[in-house]
Structure formats: structure tokens, C-alpha cells
Amino acid sequence: MRAEQTEIATVAVLGAGTMGHGIAEVTAIAGYDVVLRDIEEDLVEDGYDSIEWSLEKLAEKGRLDDDPDDVAARIGTTTDLEAAVSDADLVIEAGPEQLSVKQDIFESVDAAAPEDALLATNSSSLSITEIAAATERPESVLGLHFFNPPVKMDLVEVIYGEATTDETAEAGYEFVESIGKTPIYVRKDVRGFVVNSVLGPFMSEPAWMVSTGEATIRQADAAMVHERGYPMGPFELGDLTGIDIGYHVRKEAETPIPPIMEEKVANEKLGRKTGEGYYDYDDGDGPDYVPEDADDFDHLRVEAVMANEAAKLVGDGVATPEAIDTGMQLGAGFPEGTCRRADDIGLGTVLEKLRTLHDEHGDDRYEPADYLVELVEAGHTGKEAGRGFHEYSTGDGPSDYHTINWALDDDGLLEVELDRPSRMNAISETLADEVVDLLSSVDDDEVRAVVFEGAGDRAFSAGADISGFADRDPAQTSEPTEVFTTVAEYPRPTLARIDGYCLGAGLELALACDLRLATTDSEFGFPEITLGLLPGGGGTQRAIRMLTDARAKELVFRGEHISAERAADWGLINRAVDADEFDSVVGAFVEDLVSGPPIALRKAKRVMNEGADESLDAGLEMESQAFALLLTTDDVEEGTAAFAADREPEFEGQ
Numbered sequence: 001m002r003a004e005q006t007e008i009a010t011v012a013v014l015g016a017g018t019m020g021h022g023i024a025e026v027t028a029i030a031g032y033d034v035v036l037r038d039i040e041e042d043l044v045e046d047g048y049d050s051i052e053w054s055l056e057k058l059a060e061k062g063r064l065d066d067d068p069d070d071v072a073a074r075i076g077t078t079t080d081l082e083a084a085v086s087d088a089d090l091v092i093e094a095g096p097e098q099l100s101v102k103q104d105i106f107e108s109v110d111a112a113a114p115e116d117a118l119l120a121t122n123s124s125s126l127s128i129t130e131i132a133a134a135t136e137r138p139e140s141v142l143g144l145h146f147f148n149p150p151v152k153m154d155l156v157e158v159i160y161g162e163a164t165t166d167e168t169a170e171a172g173y174e175f176v177e178s179i180g181k182t183p184i185y186v187r188k189d190v191r192g193f194v195v196n197s198v199l200g201p202f203m204s205e206p207a208w209m210v211s212t213g214e215a216t217i218r219q220a221d222a223a224m225v226h227e228r229g230y231p232m233g234p235f236e237l238g239d240l241t242g243i244d245i246g247y248h249v250r251k252e253a254e255t256p257i258p259p260i261m262e263e264k265v266a267n268e269k270l271g272r273k274t275g276e277g278y279y280d281y282d283d284g285d286g287p288d289y290v291p292e293d294a295d296d297f298d299h300l301r302v303e304a305v306m307a308n309e310a311a312k313l314v315g316d317g318v319a320t321p322e323a324i325d326t327g328m329q330l331g332a333g334f335p336e337g338t339c340r341r342a343d344d345i346g347l348g349t350v351l352e353k354l355r356t357l358h359d360e361h362g363d364d365r366y367e368p369a370d371y372l373v374e375l376v377e378a379g380h381t382g383k384e385a386g387r388g389f390h391e392y393s394t395g396d397g398p399s400d401y402h403t404i405n406w407a408l409d410d411d412g413l414l415e416v417e418l419d420r421p422s423r424m425n426a427i428s429e430t431l432a433d434e435v436v437d438l439l440s441s442v443d444d445d446e447v448r449a450v451v452f453e454g455a456g457d458r459a460f461s462a463g464a465d466i467s468g469f470a471d472r473d474p475a476q477t478s479e480p481t482e483v484f485t486t487v488a489e490y491p492r493p494t495l496a497r498i499d500g501y502c503l504g505a506g507l508e509l510a511l512a513c514d515l516r517l518a519t520t521d522s523e524f525g526f527p528e529i530t531l532g533l534l535p536g537g538g539g540t541q542r543a544i545r546m547l548t549d550a551r552a553k554e555l556v557f558r559g560e561h562i563s564a565e566r567a568a569d570w571g572l573i574n575r576a577v578d579a580d581e582f583d584s585v586v587g588a589f590v591e592d593l594v595s596g597p598p599i600a601l602r603k604a605k606r607v608m609n610e611g612a613d614e615s616l617d618a619g620l621e622m623e624s625q626a627f628a629l630l631l632t633t634d635d636v637e638e639g640t641a642a643f644a645a646d647r648e649p650e651f652e653g654q
């Protein structure tokens with residue numbers, strides 16, 4: 001057992017290379033005192049200079065709360081390992097990726113670090129257990145695997161070695177949260193941890209297909225990017241990371257290596273770094289695939305093998321489906337998690353594909369994971385069945401969502417947060433479905449107003465999720481998406497709380513709300529035209545009804561962003577407010593909405609929305625009918641009595 005964990009105040013980062021100085025930077029930004037150590041003065045200085053440069057960049061972009069000099073001042077440097085760790089509450093080793101080097105470092109750290117310090121390695125591929133074995137306290141050693149570059153990448157894998165205690169892992173997890181990153185537990189010390197385990201088949205399965213002449217490089221990359229929405233094609237990614245890296249990982253793991261990979265390594269065509277790999281960077285245009293190259297690439301084969309890998313991780317107790325999905329989205333930039341995607345495809349389909357591949361090729365990697373077979377046999381075949389890796393809404397009430405957060409307070413305020421900050425809260429199909437499901441299943445009687453906002457501090461929403469646009473079925477997208485209509489017709493007042501980018505479908509969602517408040521830093525626009533599209537979620541129609549013809553067309557035709565001040569000036573939003581006053585202005589609006597007379601607000605919303613599309617006479621008729629009805633409510637009695645008594649009314653919605 002580790003001794004009682006002390007509060008972490010001082011962090012020693014060993015290694016000032018790309019990962020080390022990045023980890024030191026994010027740790028200092030979060031307010032910790034950091035000691036950055038490398039073996040030579042030059043290396044430490046280079047690392048420190050890179051941190052200073054990066055802090056300046058963050059400050060220029062307004063993404064640093066503190067003065068960059070103050071942050072840099074929290075980082076001390078040394079070449080003396082003992083001095084670096086002797087006062088550290090947490091040591092993060094980010095040295096070369098060689099077991100013997102790391103073991104040497106850990107042996108020295110063990111001798112010099114305080115007894116109750118937490119000892120972490122940032123290794124991306126070595127065994128935590130073997131590194132920990134170099135110390136007398138393997139229970140205090142864990143993996144904290146940051147992704148490159150740490151300043152930009154949100155994910156950290158928190159990995160157990162064989163001896164790591166829960167207390168150690170939890171302390172590491174909490175530290176990661178405290179620096180504003182997203183931790184996932186990797187509960188067993190498996191090769192590749194979570195992200196690289198699932199990323200393995202993403203890269204190797206297409207390589208097998210190309211090796212056997214079943215696909216071409218461009219075909220695979222075009223299909224995975226343009227049809228399946230991955231941020232990069234598998235071969236493009238291989239060139240970027242270095243083909244030799246993947247080759248050596250497979251060699252170490254003693255897993256079969258696709259011939260095309262062997263061939264590239266043998267010819268020293270290792271990717272971008274040698275000027276040629278799967279693509280030619282010196283004499284060619286690099287990854288020059290186009291959407292049409294995708295042809296009929298068998299992407300199910302690749303996604304089935306990835307889903308199988310995920311099932312092995314879940315079945316072996318290495319990670320939960322939630323952790324895997326978070327890992328793949330934040331660590332590999334996948335548009336959605338591998339488990340969720342498999343649930344969408346249908347686990348029965350995935351299993352059948354694996355069995356067919358196994359029959360055809362006989363390779364071990366197609367052997368279905370026990371856990372996958374169990375799920376399918378239990379009827380948990382995915383989203384359509386209501387349960388697969390994940391559970392899905394049964395329509396009995398709001399369920400657990402993955403791309404939105406929500407809360408309904410005692411005053412009847414329903415807060416809905418679009419929660420995909422790493423994608424600027426882009427509206428994926430899942431996110432849209434979840435908003436619809438929430439608004440359709442939450443008890444309206446409990447809700448008095450709804451506020452929509454975006455997670456993080458950069459965007460309300462940067463629009464529809466662009467990944468995989470090319471694979472959309474036009475038949476499904478020709479109607480304005482249900483989410484905008486559901487929001488527009490929701491029978492309670494709705495307000496968009498906008499802080500940051502509000503673009504494309506994000507703006508359409510905001511326009512579907514009744515009211516819009518924004519910080520002055522926010523930006524608005526319909527960039528769809530720059531993608532060869534038009535706003536397809538009601539944007540053209542709401543804008544032309546809300547703005548002058550000229551302004552609406554300027555927004556749609558030019559695709560330019562406009563400032564919050566201009567948006568307020570044009571009448572696109574209600575107010576543009578300085579950031580420091582924003583909460584109080586939003587609070588005042590919300591207070592009026594949740595304490596207002598529910599029936600009158602509902603009727604007013606309906607009459608105004610529906611009347612706007614009718615003739616004046618028809619609109620006036622709707623209004624007078626609503627007025628007459630409201631006269632019969634208890635709320636009117638309460639409103640008039642409160643006025644007479646000079647007190648605040650308490651409307652019950654009766």
C-alpha cells in the first residue's frame with residue numbers, strides 16, 4: 001500500500017522533449033509548480049523555450065487565463081534528477097521509449113522521491129508493470145499516457161500496472177481532471193493500452209487488403225475519410241506517424257505484419273519523414289485521394305475488426321465501452337466511439353462479418369471475441385435492439401446521453417449542454433437524436449424554460465459535423481432535420497446561451513430557439529456555401545423571416561462570419577454582452593422565463609410562431625382566441641391579485 005496520498009502541489013516532469021515539455025506546460029497552466037528535468041542543459045533549455053513560445057501563442061489566441069510569464073515562472077528547470085524529484089508529489093517520466101532507460105530512471109526516482117509520491121510514466125507502448133518492477137514500490141507506479149501534443153490533446157490514459165493500487169490510479173485520475181484533461185481508466189496493462197489497441201486494426205486491416213490486392217491505398221483512405229468520417233485515412237496516418245513505428249510495434253507484439261508494411265520498411269519508404277511512404281511527398285502530392293476513389297471499399301471489414309478489438313478490451317475488463325469511445329474520439333479524433341459505431345452498424349452484422357472473414361481467411365484476428373458473441377446471443381445487438389455495448393433510450397423517459405448533458409432544476413429550468421468540445425460541439429446525428437429524445441421524453445409539466453449552451457469555452461456549436469458528409473443519404477437529409485423543428489416547437493420558451501462560434505447548423509439550432517444571448521466574443525455565420533451547400537436545417541427560412549432580405553442573403557451567400565455586435569444590430573440575436581456580465585444577463589432572462597405564467601408563455605409562443613406564417617387577420621384571430629382562453633386561468637387571477645397587492649406573482653400554470 002502507498003502511504004497516505006498527500007495533496008499534489010509540485011510535479012516533476014522527467015524529459016524535456018515534445019511530450020515532456022508539453023506535459024510540463026499543461027501542468028503549469030493548471031497552477032502546479034513544476035520542475036522540468038532532462039539530462040543536458042541544452043535539452044532543458046530547448047524544452048523551456050518551446051513552452052514559452054507555446055504560452056505566448058495561447059495568450060495571443062485568448063486561450064490562457066493567466067499571464068504567460070506567470071505560468072512560465074511556475075516551471076523550474078534542472079539536470080539533476082535527485083533535485084527534481086526530492087520534493088515532488090507527482091513524478092511524470094517522459095523519457096525515451098526504451099524499457100531499460102525507463103527502468104534506470106525509475107530506479108533513481110525510487111531512491112530520491114518522497115515516500116508518498118505518485119510515480120507515473122508517460123510510456124505509450126511499454127509495460128507499466130515492467131517499468132514499476134525497477135522500484136521498491138510498484139503499487140505507487142502508474143501510466144499517465146498523454147497524447148501528442150499535450151497542449152491540444154484532451155485525453156490521458158490512466159493505466160494500471162499489475163501492482164498499481166486503486167488509490168494510486170484514482171489519485172492519477174484526479175490529477176488529470178485537475179489539469180482540465182479527460183482521463184480514461186485502462187485497468188489492465190495490455191499492449192497498446194486502449195487507443196492504440198483499437199487504432200491497430202484501423203491501420204493494419206486496410207494494409208492486409210492492399211497487400212492481397214483486395215483494395216488500393218487511395219480507395220481505403222477515401223472511403224474511411226469521406227464515407228466513414230475518420231479524420232485521416234489509414235495510410236495517410238501511417239505516413240504521418242512513420243510506417244516503421246507501426247512495424248516495430250507489431251514485431252514486438254509478435255503479430256503478423258501486412259506485406260505492404262514489410263515492403264515499405266525494407267525499402268526505407270517510411271512516410272513523410274523519408275519523403276515517401278504509401279504516398280510520395282517529394283515528387284508527388286502526398287495523400288491525393290479524392291472522394292470518388294472510395295468506390296466500393298469494404299469498410300465493414302475494417303470496422304468489424306476494430307469492434308472486435310474493443311469487445312476484447314471490454315470482455316477482459318481492460319476498459320468500459322464509455323472509456324473506449326471517449327478514448328477513440330479524443331485520442332484518435334474519431335467522429336464517434338468504436339463501440340457506439342458498432343452498435344449503430346448492429347453487432348449481429350459485425351459478428352457475421354467476422355465469422356465470414358474467419359471462414360474465408362482463417363486468420364486469428366477474425367476470431368470473434370467471447371464478449372461480442374455473448375452480447376449477440378443475449379440479443380444485445382446494438383442501437384436498434386436498445387442495447388449493445390451501450391444502452392439506448394427505451395422511450396420511457398430521458399436516458400443517459402453521450403453527446404449532451406442535461407439537468408432540470410426545481411425552478412423548472414432545463415439546461416441542455418451540447419457536449420462535444422473537442423469538435424467545437426459540432427452537431428452529429430447522435431447529438432441531434434439525443435436532443436430530440438430529451439425534449440420528447442422529459443415531462444413538459446416540470447419544465448418552464450430551456451437553455452441550450454455549448455460545452456467548453458470555444459463554441460456554442462460550429463455547425464453540423466462535417467466528417468462523413470460525403471456518405472450522407474440525400475433521401476434522409478432533404479427534410480429539415482427533426483431536431484430544429486423539435487426545438488422550435490417545444491412548448492416552453494427556449495434560449496440559446498452563446499459563447500464562441502455559432503455557425504451553420506449551430507446557428508440554425510440557435511435560431512430555432514426563441515431567444516439568443518451571446519458574449520461579444522461570439523461569431524455567427526452560415527459557412528455552408530463555402531462547402532457547396534446551403535443551410536439545410538431551416539437556416540435560410542428563419543433568417544429571411546428574421547432579418548432584412550439583404551442581410552439574410554449576405555449571411556447565406558457570402559458564408560462570412562459576423563460579430564456578435566453586428567448580429568445584435570441586425571436582430572439575429574437579442575443581446576451581445578461582455579463576458580463578465582454574461583452570466584447575470586442570462587440569469588435575468590432565465591428568471592423571467594421560469595417565473596413567468598406558463599400557460600400565457602406557451603400560448604404567446606405558439607401564436608407568435610404560427611401567426612407569423614398566416615395572414616394578419618388569421619394571426620389576430622389566433623391571438624384573440626388565446627387571449628380569451630387565458631382570461632379563464634388561475635394565473636390571470638394570480639397576476640392581477642399580485643399587481644393589486646404590489647407583490648411578485650407566483651404562477652402555477654393553472
Ligand SMILES: C/C=C/C(=O)SCCNC(=O)CCNC(=O)[C@H](O)C(C)(C)COP(=O)(O)OP(=O)(O)OC[C@H]1O[C@@H](n2cnc3c(N)ncnc32)[C@H](O)[C@@H]1OP(=O)(O)O
Pocket residue numbers: 231333422423424426462463464465466467501503504505506527528531533534535536537
Ligand atoms: C445543414 C448544416 C450544415 C452545416 O452546418 S455545415 C458545417 C458548417 N460549419 C463550418 O463549416 C465550420 C467548420 N469549422 C471551422 O471553420 C473552424 O473549426 C472554426 C472557425 C469554428 C474554428 O477554427 P479553429 O479555432 O482553427 O479550430 P479547428 O482546429 O478548426 O477546430 C477544432 C476541432 O474541431 C473540429 N471541428 C470544427 N468544426 C467542425 C465541424 N463542423 N464538424 C466536425 N468537426 C469540426 C475540427 O476538425 C478540429 O478537430 P481536430 O482537433 O481533430 O483537428
